[in-house]
Amino acid sequence: MAYPTLCHPLILFLVGNLINTATAAYTQRESPLRYVAFIICLTISWLALSNFHAYVQTTGWPGRMLAAAIFSVPLQLFDRLLFRKWAFGHDYLGPVEVPDAERKKQSRWEFGSEVAGSIRCTGSSKEVANVPYFSQQDPEYVPAWSTFLLRHSCLIVGLHYLNTFFIDLQLRANHSLLDDNYIPFLWRITNVSGEELATRIQISITYWMAQYCLLHLLFSLFAVISVSLKPGELKFWRPMFGQLKSSYTIRGFWGKFWHQNLQLNLKGPADFxxxxxxxxPQGTIIARYAKVFFAFFVSGVLHVVSDSGGAVPGAHSGALRFFCTQALGIMFEDSVQELHRILFGNRMNQGCKAVGFLWVVAFLSWSTPTWAYPIVRTMKRKDMMLDPSALHPLISSFL
Structure with a gap:
């Protein structure tokens, strides 16, 4: 049984991440070894994903997150090392205020680890756009150590129970109305019953709330562990999500409110x-919207892979369609906003924002079922709970 255990997706993910780290640490910008490492990581990811369900059987978040992480290893290597060409001695991912003398003390392995672990690059010169501050009024504000730990500890408890509540609401919905035939909406709107419409809105809202609880709880958990061990790291644990008031457009929902953890992995391939x-041609409207579309396209592929880790086969996942639809929604609302500017100028009053919020809720309620329904139909309650027992399918092969 030793050989099959070595092919476990979790082991292969760690091997791929190790290759990513070593490649970043010991190769220069134009090194052909980077392309070799990319091919190796692609092969490892393919092997891990093709044998995934031989080792991991779950409908829950651990399987989905592991599958997404496996897919992200070659994606990250491509973005950081082949497209952006980050290299030791040329790029620095630490705080911008660190003097050059201190930067030169960084070891190659430390740099490689930072590249492999880079998500938002908070506090560095490479920080991604729209990372929320602790205080929007005072960007320099950093909470006290005790305040930070208390807040996130309370969030962990509260989000655990909220997630359970929203999962139960999804499971209690009328699943006979979650069939693929009920996903299309506009062309059959005259035949949509009140119960179906209510179920559609219920699933859409509770699905997003459960996603929020899951991601925020994991963020808070890692934040508490990191800051407890290294209090000096606190300033890098800025909020994961932005302010809900930014969500009066689809662009604002994705670009300012929702987390930015995938921004680098999506923008690099989209630009490429x-x-x-x-x-x-750069700077043209075609290029600008092409980048938006391909960023959402890559996100869709990533989430199709993620869904497959949660027992939704890629052919049945609606993630790709959902994320491509978001890009089209942004293009549509940009056109409407441009027309508004032509007719009424740049004025944006509270009434306009209220209409915008209704638009976003309506758009997500229309588009979310194509992604959420297949997941809700297959999920089991025990797999969706945010407690250690949900991790058992990942480690059962080692026990």
Whole structure:
């Protein structure tokens, strides 16, 4: 049984991450070894995902997150090392205020670990856009150590129970109305019953709330552990999510309110496709919206893989359709906003924002079922709970 255990997706993910780290640490920008490492990581990810369900059987978040993480290893290597060409001695991912003398003390392995673990690059010169501050009024504000730990400890408890509540609401919904035939809406709107409409809205809202609880709880858990061990790291644990008031447009929902953890992994490939493959002229409206579309396209592929880790086969996942629809929604609302500016100027009063919020809720309620329904139909309550027992399917092969 030793050989099959070595092929466990969790082991292969760790091996791929190790290769990613070593490649970042010991290769220069134009090194051909980076391409070799990319091919190796692609092969490892393919092997891990093709044998995933031989080792991991779950409908819950651990399987989905592991599958997404496995897919992200070559994606991250491509973005950081082949597209952006980050290299030791040329790029620095630490705080911007660190003097050059201190930066030079960083070891190669430390740099490689930072590249492999880079998500938002908070506090560095490479920080991604729209990372929320602790205080929107005072960007320099950093909470006290005790306040930070108390807040996130309370959040862990509260989010655990909220997640359970929203999962139960999804499981109690009328599952006969979650069939694929009920996913299309506009062309059959005259035949939509009140119960179906209520179920659609219920699933859409509770699905997003459960996603929020899951991601925020894991963020708070890691934040508490990190800051407890290294109090100096507190300033890098800025909030995961932005302010809900930014969500009066789809662009604002994704770009300012929702987490930005995937921004680097999505923008790099999107830029590569639009500029290097399609050779679209930079700065044009076509290039700008092509980047938006391909960023959501890559996100869709990532979430299809993620769904497969939660017992929803790729052919049945609606994630790709959902995320591509978000790009089209942004293009549509940009057109409407441009028309509004032409007719009424740049004025944006509270009434406009209220209409915007209703638009976002309506759009997500229309588009979410294509992604959420297959997941809700297959999920089991025990797999969706945010407690250690949900991790058992990941480690059962080692026990």
């Amino acid at each position: 496709i639009s500029s290097t493959i399609l050779h679209l």
